[in-house]
Ligand code: NAP
Ligand code: ZN
């Protein structure tokens with residue numbers, strides 16, 4: 001066992017505090033990673049605050065992890081000491097079900113092992129990346145291309161793949177009109193990736209305060225959803241809408257922005273249900289869909305795509321003692337566009 005520094009939530013209502021946790025010994029198929037940077041995903045906040053259901057405390061979250069390999073197990077062949085690697089939202093899956101066999105471990109029929117709050121193969125509860133080290137099975141460790149700046153790479157492991165996967169699945173590309181709802185961690189990546197794929201991109205944000213940024217990130221158009229005119233102007237416009245909003249919104253108003261055979265993919269995960277009127281779906285033969293992160297193969301594909309297209313998240317680097325403050329700013333939609341913890345500050 002390795003005792004390592006970490007930041008954990010002691011309960012649903014208290015701030016995160018510095019602590020130590022145990023990492024398992026490096027098994028034959030495991031990789032020990034010295035974590036350098038960890039992104040703050042809104043899912044971390046939903047989780048520690050118990051918004052998606054009760055969890056066990058203390059809990060370390062964080063599933064946007066990059067670092068360097070410092071030890072490998074005897075049977076490891078994919079990674080070696082010194083490699084720059086990443087870990088996202090999963091650290092294992094059953095590897096036997098039809099979805100795992102199809103390379104979609106994120107949809108493992110037996111439930112993938114999440115990077116945090118999941119029951120690990122040794123019966124312990126997995127602890128995430130707000131920590132100096134992590135031990136992960138080599139099959140769930142990604143190669144992070146050298147051309148992606150180190151501190152900017154971490155958010156790709158969740159925000160990047162969560163937006164890349166539906167954009168690729170629903171064929172965002174030349175001639176397709178794509179709207180991105182909410183321009184936070186996921187949303188700003190959706191804009192960059194959809195633009196790189198060649199789609200015509202529209203941002204739908206609560207206000208016009210980030211318009212300059214949105215256009216610079218690659219959007220062609222930018223509208224404020226606080227302005228009701230937006231919904232009449234853009235009626236029947238989009239082939240694909242990616243909703244990244246972390247809270248409940250009037251989903252029917254957004255569905256009406258889809259043109260014939262358009263699809264709205266919800267990746268935002270508010271704790272409350274989103275009530276849909278079926279008649280909204282009847283019009284234009286619309287589809288309402290969901291999407292959850294992406295498989296390991298696709299995550300590697302996304303990292304390579306971002307390297308090839310020179311895409312990296314825009315991040316605000318913070319020391320570990322600013323995590324709680326960063327949480328408040330995320331909750332106030334005051335993130336530009338992902339907080340990343342410099343893990344050196346946790347040593
Ligand atoms: P984030 O950085 O906080 O971004 C969410 C954005 O949504 C905000 O920046 C804001 O954008 C908009 N927003 C927030 N509250 C709103 C409200 N009340 N009404 C309208 N718009 C609002 O969060 P994130 O890390 O990108 O995560 C977004 C959501 O995706 C979270 O619920 C998270 O749990 C979920 N998620 C899902 C997956 C998956 O696999 N499906 C993976 C990762 C995260 P504007 O200021 O531009 O309006
Ligand atoms: Zn996430």
Ligand code: ZN
Pocket residue numbers: 093094095096097098099100101105107108109110111
């Ligand atoms: Zn499976």
